[in-house]
Amino acid sequence: MMTVSCTARTGPAPISGDVPEATGWRAEVVVGGLDHPWSIAWLPDGSALVTERAGRLRLIRDGKLDPEPIVGLPPVLAFGQGGLLDVALHPDFADNHLVYLSFVTGTPEANRTALARGRFDGHALRDTEVIFRNADPKSGGQHFGSRIVWLPDKTLLLNVSDGGNPPLSFNGENIRNQAQNPGTHFGKVLRLKDDGTPAPDNPFVGQPGAKPEIWTLGHRNIQGMTRDPVSGRIWANEHGSRGGDELNVIEGGHNYGWPVVTYSIEYWGPKISDETSRPGITDPILVWTPSKAPSGLTFYTGEVYPGWKGDLFSGALKFRQIRHLKLNGTRVVGEEKLTIGQRVRDVRQGPDGYLYVLTDEDDGALLRILPVGK
Template sequence: MGISSPVKVDRDVPNAQGVERVTVVQGLEHPWSVAWLPDGTMLVTERPGRLRIVRNGALDPKPITEVPKVFAVGQSGLMDVSVHPRFAHNRLIYLTYSHGSRQANRTRIARARFDGKALQDLQVIFEVSQPKSGTQHFGSRIVWLADGTMLVAIGDGGNPPIQLGGDLIRKQAQNRRSRLGKIVRLNDDGSVPSDNPFVKSSDADPVVWSYGHRNIQGLTLDPTTGRVWATEHGSRGGDELNLIQAGKNYGWPTLSYSREYATGKPISQEQSRPGMVDPKVVWMTTIAPSGLAFYNGDRFPAWKGDLFAGGLVAQDVRRIDLDAAGNVVGQQSINIGQRVRDVRQGPDGLLYVLTDEQTGRLIRIEPTNM
């Protein structure tokens, strides 16, 4: 067996009580990510390629200028936005996005200085080395570690029949020389940290932090313990919550609880194997997890130390109750009623949710009668 046996969820979970949903902003076009500047200003990406500003609960009608051109078809476009931990000193923000065409595209990371209206001195600091075809599985979330390095999730490239090098592209997740289907760890300028797990391995790209991932769209850090958590999409079920550790193999597609879209047959006959890490949770019925937050605020005391995962198909936010050792001991649902693309804890200790719709919303989750 792997490190631990997963909690399998194949039914509805109880509804969370004592919460209120307040729409902060509406009219966003397929928003993907939200981040805060030190002064409380919010940055929101829209997948077609716009970066928006929300100040004092109001959406600025003018998008931020000098945003890189993105390839925005299907699942591709402008995705994550992340603020450098020392933004007050360097004014740097980071964007993940898809670049190229339907025939040849890849995930990129760019950084730029934000002057309040425009991006300045934009640089591409990282990209997937192999161009791919299609419009699926780009990732991509950014998390900053305590040492100032960044983790970035990169998707496996897509479902069958998409191929790369004469084989199904999803198999690149097990190829340590490939950046597809990985979490990579970078310095803030895109260079390789000297203590990455495969930095001295001849059979691996030195940026690789963990591998065997399908399409991670939720990534978060417990700042107290340093635990890194990720949610990734399965195929026709088999969505996963994983506890990420440096150098580990998370199995995809060698191991999976998922089924093929075309036939409904299992993708693998194996779900666990020595040397590969079992998920902490498997959602046997698809929730399509996107956005993941670790809660350490004080507005919901009972939620402290828990995870909150958005669901595109489930159209809710799942509270994942963790004990002190990081074991999953329960789940609850906060119904949103729209596809949830991102979940974040705000500086005010409340949860914020983005809905992935043509007219998407930014929603704040508050205690009832706050």
């Protein structure tokens, strides 16, 4: 495992490129035949719900994919990078059977990131309602987010991305500039009550012109977000533009800089900003350059893999791998890769203590990571 030098969260962030290959593991296919799966959530009986970006919610039961999708979803716009995205269970799912879905709604010319919930009866979602929508529509098929993370107080975090790359505009300027505008939801992490309304103690509540849902701002396109069950810290990885993918610890009220402070450059070459650090801007924990295109993110808490307990695992779409990150508090002290060979969309720990991977392909799959010898 490569050692990473990182001693503080101020000033230049450590840059990560290629890293050594992890040993002592192999991958096996659990279920195939998934169409660009995006997220997975395990039910109390050991079955699992899987979202497909095209707008289908699938059930894996007894190790097999049910042939018919679950009905009762809201209308989903599957366009570009958008569609049906994250799935998460309410903390009290055993009692209320509530399933939460992030998705894209609208038309190619006017679309929004949204959040819905419905009661799962084992075959369908019932009483489904859309409980949050981005306040402003945008055009195009880029940058929607969107992960869901529950907090111990039963509020949830939901991220909404910056809306897209130039020349896409909003109110006469590049839409990505809205990540710095507290008057929009673009480029933000939001904190909501379980009914989709703003948490009343959010950091921007009462600030004139600010959206009360905002928890943090200055994000480009978060594709993985998770809570460390030991420390309680929220971690996220997000796409840079060309280079500059970031690993961050998400803290309420903080500004993460996009696009005024960034390591990214434009896809056509020039710097997006001359600043990579600034007082009042929270620096990344780690920057991946070249871009690995970060996706799902999870902490491993089980006992299956020797030496991996407490470590962080970050998917990579472009590099077709998982990055295994060893931490010391908020410092990354080691990094290695698990080469999957397919676009990794999500990585999660299953109830059996194994790590599972969703591959973002036309014929996508759910994979299980096994220690060598099993």
